[in-house]
Amino acid sequence: MRDKIARMPPTLPQRLPPLHAVRAFAAAARHLSFTRAAAELHVTHSAISRQVRALEEHLGVALFERRVRQVLLTPHGLQFFTQVEPALAQIGAAAQALMAPSGTRTVTINVRPSFAVRWLIPRLPAFVAQCPDIEPNVVTSTVTPDQAGAPFDVAIRRGLGGWPHSIAAQPFLHDEALVVGTPALWAAHPVRAPRDLGAHVLLWSRSRHSDWEDWKKQVGALGLQPAGQLQFDHLHFVLQAVLDGMGFALAPASLMAQDLAAGRLVCPLPGLALPLARHYYGLAPQPSPQALRFAAWLEQELHAASAA
Numbered sequence: 001m002r003d004k005i006a007r008m009p010p011t012l013p014q015r016l017p018p019l020h021a022v023r024a025f026a027a028a029a030r031h032l033s034f035t036r037a038a039a040e041l042h043v044t045h046s047a048i049s050r051q052v053r054a055l056e057e058h059l060g061v062a063l064f065e066r067r068v069r070q071v072l073l074t075p076h077g078l079q080f081f082t083q084v085e086p087a088l089a090q091i092g093a094a095a096q097a098l099m100a101p102s103g104t105r106t107v108t109i110n111v112r113p114s115f116a117v118r119w120l121i122p123r124l125p126a127f128v129a130q131c132p133d134i135e136p137n138v139v140t141s142t143v144t145p146d147q148a149g150a151p152f153d154v155a156i157r158r159g160l161g162g163w164p165h166s167i168a169a170q171p172f173l174h175d176e177a178l179v180v181g182t183p184a185l186w187a188a189h190p191v192r193a194p195r196d197l198g199a200h201v202l203l204w205s206r207s208r209h210s211d212w213e214d215w216k217k218q219v220g221a222l223g224l225q226p227a228g229q230l231q232f233d234h235l236h237f238v239l240q241a242v243l244d245g246m247g248f249a250l251a252p253a254s255l256m257a258q259d260l261a262a263g264r265l266v267c268p269l270p271g272l273a274l275p276l277a278r279h280y281y282g283l284a285p286q287p288s289p290q291a292l293r294f295a296a297w298l299e300q301e302l303h304a305a306s307a308a
Contacts, residue, residue: 017058017059018051018055018058020051021052021054021055021058022088023041023088024041024051024052025051025077025080026081026085027040027041027048028048028052028071029063029064029073029077029078029081029085030081030117032070032071032073033071034049034052034071052064059080061074061076062076062077063076063080064077072244075237078237078240079237082234085113085117085140086113086139086140086141089137089138089140090139092137105133105289105290106135106136106290107135107136107153107154107290107293107294108139108151108152108153109136109137109139109153109154109156109294110139110141110145110150110152110154110155110156111138111140111141111156111157112140112141112142112156112157113140113236114234114235114255115254115255115279116138117236118239118254118256118258119254119255120156121138122258123301124136124138126297126301130297131290131293131297134290134294136294139152142234144157144163145157145163145167145282146162146163146164147162153283153284153287153288153291153294154281154282154294154298155167155281156172156279156280156281156298157282158175158278158279158280159277159280160280163282166285167282167284167285168282169280170280170281170295171278171280172279172280172281172302173278173279173302173305174278175252175253175276175277175278175279176273176274176275176276177211177215177250177251177252177253177273177274177276178250178251178260178269178270178273179191179197179248179250179267179268179272180242180248180249180251180256180259180260180265180266180267181200181245181248181249181266181268182242182245182265183263183265183266184245185200186266191248191268191269192268193269194216194219194220194221194224194269194272195224197221197224197226197248198226198227200226200227200248201226201227201228201229201230201246201247201248202226202228202229202230202248202249202250203230203232203238203242203246203247204230204232204249204250205232205233205234205235206232206233207234208235208250211274215272215274218272218274228247230246230247235251235252235255238251239251239255243264243265252276254279281298283295
């Protein structure tokens with residue numbers, strides 16, 4: 001083993017940021033709260049603040065916009081979070097694979113980043129409480145399941161494209177895109193009909209570039225000219241931008257349900273939704289008991305959402 005390590009080619013030194021600060025930042029970004037991050041990591045609020053400040057100084061950019069009783073991610077912070085969150089999860093999974101005794105019961109769930117942050121992670125505590133003997137390992141990926149480089153037990157994706165022939169995808173969440181914005185933005189220029197969006201900036205992502213045009217066709221508003229448009233690389237950036245009050249977005253209801261329920265966002269035109277492809281989940285061939293229990297929990301969540 002020593003000879004093997006000695007023969008490995010040298011790697012160029014990298015100026016890594018302090019990893020404890022990156023972990024503090026990721027927790028704060030996930031919760032949009034230093035207080036909740038401190039509770040998650042079992043440290044003080046001031047410790048989180050100091051670590052985030054040290055990381056900002058190391059990177060030379062502001063990661064958070066500090067407001068009264070609230071913190072919001074800056075564009076730099078959002079970009080950094082979407083990249084480091086999966087990396088931290090991968091590091092944790094690698095360490096767990098080495099440290100865990102044989103027979104440890106884990107379930108690896110492969111999902112897109114936006115779905116992980118907006119739908120799955122907020123609901124995972126319920127799964128852990130129901131199945132305390134199973135450790136969920138969330139892996140985010142933007143590729144289809146048949147292109148996933150790492151093995152998984154369960155995958156969740158929108159639509160039936162890109163599933164391996166060995167996996168029978170099961171129908172999961174129905175979904176639709178809703179026009180959403182902050183209450184303050186709506187109060188400044190109320191939206192009671194599609195034409196009222198002409199007073200606002202519209203947000204959209206390259207990954208869902210046709211949604212607004214499809215929506216305009218559906219509601220008969222092809223002539224709608226907004227006050228401005230902002231384009232982002234990924235849907236996750238759009239969801240953050242709409243929460244920051246940068247404009248109105250046409251966003252999947254599945255990813256914004258908690259923000260709408262909490263009053264952080266409003267949907268001024270609930271009757272004018274754009275149908276979206278359904279979400280599906282699939283289990284790897286010869287699924288483990290843990291994967292089957294996670295699938296049962298997904299079905300339970302689906303029924304609970306249908307009954308609400």
